[in-house]
Amino acid sequence: MVHRFLAGLFALLISGVALGQAPQSSSAISYTRDIQPILTEKCVACHACNDAACQLNLGSGEGVQRGASKIPVYQGDRSTAQAPTRLFYDAQGEDAWRRKDFYSVLDNQGSQAALMARMLELGHKTPIEPNAKLPKDIVLGLERANMCPLPQEFDGYAGAHPKEGMPLAVTGLTDAEYQTLQRWLAAGAPVEQAPIQPSRSEARQIAEWEALFNRPGSTEALVARWLYEHLFLAHVHFVGGEQGHFFQWVRSRTLSGKPIDLIATRRPNDPPGTDFYYRLMPVQGVIVHKTHITYPMGPQKLKRIKQLFYSGDWHASSLPGYGPRRRSNPFETFEAIPAVARYQFMLDNAEYFVRTFIRGPVCRGQIATDVIRDNFWVVFQEPAHDRYITDAAYRGQATPLLAMPGQIDDVGSILSLWHAYRDKRNDYENLRREAYAELPAPGWSTLWAGNDNALLSIFRHFDSASVTKGLIGDVPQTMWLFDYPLLERTYYQLAVNFDVYGNVSHQAQTRLYFDLIRNGAEVNFLRLMPADKRGAILSDWYQNSGKVKMWLDYEAIDTDTPSGIKLDPRDPKRDFGLRLLQLSASLNASPDPINRCNGAYCSRPGLSEALRNAEQSLSRLVSRPAAGLKVINQLPEATMLRIEGQGGERQVYSLLRNRAHSNVAFMLGEAYRYQPGLDTLTLYPGVLSSYPNFMFNIPAGEVPEFVEDMEAARDDTARFERIVQRWGVRRSHPQFWTYFHDLDHYIQETDPVEAGVLDMNRYENL
Incomplete structure (x- = not known):
């Protein structure tokens, strides 16, 4: 009886009656007008899409009503594929989701308030210390266990994790937001459809x-x-x-x-x-x-x-x-459609297609991204120089060899399937090598230059990745050259055929073949290099254990037929990159004087003097190995810098850490292949990651001091701690959400079509 009385008193308090306010009916609060904006501001950054905690998607009324599930979407070691649970797709209506084992976070449980109400109460009564580092026992990011207590399990969760209410480990709701949500929940959490x-x-x-x-x-x-x-x-x-x-x-x-x-x-x-x-x-x-x-x-x-x-x-x-055969070989399935039409369609919007597999569901988690470098450039083969497009006899020989694995998910057959498709792919590489050796030596005209999709930059952020038009940063260690067979296979393997709900066999086959895709793109590029330098360049890409992978899984490269491009023999790859920048200046969507400073001025034109000076100072941090700029070892992969000028002026930059590796030929054991002394930083205007790892907010006039402190920090964690304390925006910062969402506002101002709420699941506890 006492318990029920207290529960009733709590409901009165949060409804405002006990505070002397007029009683509010359920119609007084609109979900669309009052509730979704709060969820968008404080919850969606963690609760959206496949990696929403407990599959609780708070980006729409339908997601809120669907509720939560104990079954994670990303579970690469499951032996059996699970049923898809895509919001708006795989079930319609609350009852249908209950049949798929989703449970409500909105319904009161007898005398107990709704699960969401109790989670919010736990977070609101245990606020974190402003701008302080969080306790180490609060696990964040992809390492966090998928804790999804049922309503009847909440008391146990709260007892074990008293500081882990919602929003999790971040500056929480304002009093007004908290009271609005609790009034809505107490009124039965009505959701109008709009x-x-x-x-x-x-x-x-x-x-x-x-x-x-x-x-x-x-x-x-x-x-x-x-x-x-x-x-x-x-x-x-x-x-x-x-x-x-x-x-x-x-x-x-x-x-x-x-x-x-x-x-x-x-x-x-x-x-x-x-x-x-x-x-x-x-x-x-x-x-x-x-x-x-x-x-x-x-x-x-x-x-x-x-x-x-x-x-x-x-x-x-x-x-x-x-069926499986049609899925595995789209070249055969769609062979009636002229290949030139298919390839040209993909080239016209190449950034979109590369984004589908660089930023899409397949690239989530370290194992998924282990087989690509931290930064590289992508170019494409001109259709008129693509033998698959121009030679019907060659196309007929190649098509059967272009089938891809992943359609049969028998766990016991992983190795045999992998070997079969690896061998088929290597037969294709052998066929391609011999066929292209008969053609004239490739030159600059080999590269497609149809529009600004022709040049792309890829950045890997440890467990995610992004793609941007243009050539960003210093000349990278590797470059990829896509022809039509490689671009189409990559898209089908990593976007069309990839099943995020699939089992360990499907996901392993997909990611193992991704390794062959990367190798194929690198080998395509090598043919542009001088014949006598290709072996040395390849050896640099596949150091140490990479040599074993070359011997076991890859086909030999062409080291005989010449290239038609005359390059500096001392460093042909870098010379190629620099000349590519010169020859494609009109196509390059991302001119970059900060990372490629050729003179005294290392900033973009058109900025105010304060911001020009800030960029000039920041350029001292880029394109330098960590052996000489040791603070790199203390930085996460994707740091955002917000530089404040005068009169509300501000610029946002991405400070990206490019980790160096002896090779990226394996899905596991990345730590054994790090070369930390060779890590570098790339700084570029804009938001180049969907998952910011940290953020600094710096007045423009203080940027020189920030840069000096970064240069002096070296391996001194105490000095770096002072940098974070002075300019860092920790999860506990009183204005965290203002600064965090300003990243999205910046995208809205500079490229509104691309704007969207960013994810803070990987925001680190520096």
């Missing part, structure tokens, strides 16, 4: 695009299937569309103009099981940066697709089926 609807202009364009994708005929159906499989991850935005409105391609049982009846298959190339139509569905909920892979559509894009796919003299006499 789905995004297309504007008139968007609806007109959607109708045009759906009409194109749903044309009758075998040829039209085959093209539409290929396009759908290449755009299913895209957040489509339209010319003249509403800011913040994005759409996704789906398959529906209903035709255009009718409500979408979604066909939710594990992969976009799984059999739909019924007649279907391609439809564009609005992306609902808060846009988060880590899943926001944008793709533009408009009249010019529509015209381009018709030109590429329907202007030639070709016809599909029949349609391929579905």
Whole structure:
């Protein structure tokens, strides 16, 4: 009885009655107006997408009502694939999610308040010390166990983790936010539905695009299937569309103009099981940066697709089926479509396609990213110089060898499947090497230069990665050259065919083949180097244990046929990079005087004097090995710098740590391959990571002092601690959320289409 009385008293207090306020009905609080903005401000940074803690996605009313699950999405060691649980896809409505073992965080449990109310109360009554380092016993990041207490288990959780209420280990809710959420929860947590609807202009364009994708005929159906499989991850935005409105391609049982009846298959190339139509569905909920892979559509894009796919003299006499064989070899599945059309479509928006596998679901966690370097540049082969495009006989020989693993997930067959597909891939590399040896020596015209997607920079941030247009940073250790067979295989292996809910066999096969993809891109690039230097360059990329991998798994490279590019024999790779910068200046979307300072001035034009001076000072930190700038050893992978000028002016920079490795040929054992003395920093304007690891806020006038202290810190942790204390924005900083969300505001100001809430799951406790 006493327990029930206290619970009732608590409900009265949080409803405001005991504070002398007028009683508020449930209608007084609007979920859309009052609740979602608080969740977006304080919760979505950790509770969104696949890596939301306990799958509790707080970016929409549907996610809030769905609740939580004890089963993590990312669980690479599971022996059996699990059922997909994609919000808005795999179930509709609260009852359907309960049948999938999601439990409510909103419902009161008899005399107990809702689980969310108790989690928020635990966090609110145990605030953290302002801007202090957090206790070491609070585990954060990917190392944190997936603690997902059921309502009846909350007391045990609170007893064991008294300082781990919500929001977790960060400056919490204001009193007003806390009271608003608790009043809403006490009133039964009503959620009104307010789905995004297309504007008139968007609806007109959607109708045009759906009409194109749903044309009758075998040829039209085959093209539409290929396009759908290449755009299913895209957040489509339209010319003249509403800011913040994005759409996704789906398959529906209903035709255009009718409500979408979604066909939710594990992969976009799984059999739909019924007649279907391609439809564009609005992306609902808060846009988060880590899943926001944008793709533009408009009249010019529509015209381009018709030109590429329907202007030639070709016809599909029949349609391929579905199944493991069709998934494993898209070259065979879509061989009726001219290869030049397929490749050119991907080149036109190459940044989008590379983002799908560099920033998409496959690149989450250290094991996933272990097989790529921390920074490298990407270029593409000109279609007219791609033998797969130009030579039908060669294409016929190559196509059967381009099949990819991962379609059979029998755990006991991992090694045999891996060996079979490795050997098939190496047979292809041997065929390619011999075929290209017959062609004229490759020159600068070998590289595609059609638009600003032609040059890309990749940065790996330990357990995630990002891609940006243009050539950023100093000339990197490695570069990748994609031709069509490699670009298409990479996309299918890491985006279309990758099942984040798959078992250990599927995920191991996917990531092992990723190693072969990287090697293939490097070997393609090596052919641009002088023949007598290729072996030495390759040896530099595969030092120590990498030599074993070269012997076991890779095909021999061409060290005989010449390159048509004349390069400095002392360092041909660097000379290539510098000349690429000169020759492609008009295409380079990311001019970079900070990291590639050629004279006395190391800042961008057009800035105020204060910010120019700040960039000039910051340039002293970049492109220097950690052996001479030892503070690098104390920095995480992706640090954001917020530089404050006069009158509210500010600039945001990404300070990226590039870890050096003897090789990246293995999924495991990365620590044994570090070369920390060779680590460097890259500094570039903008936000180049979806997962900031830390942030400094520095007045422009104090930047020279910040740089001096960084240079002097060396291995002195006490000195670095003083830097963090003075300019760092710790999770406990009173203005943490203001500074953290200002990163997104900066993206909104500089490139609004790309804006989205950033993830703070990897924000470190410096």
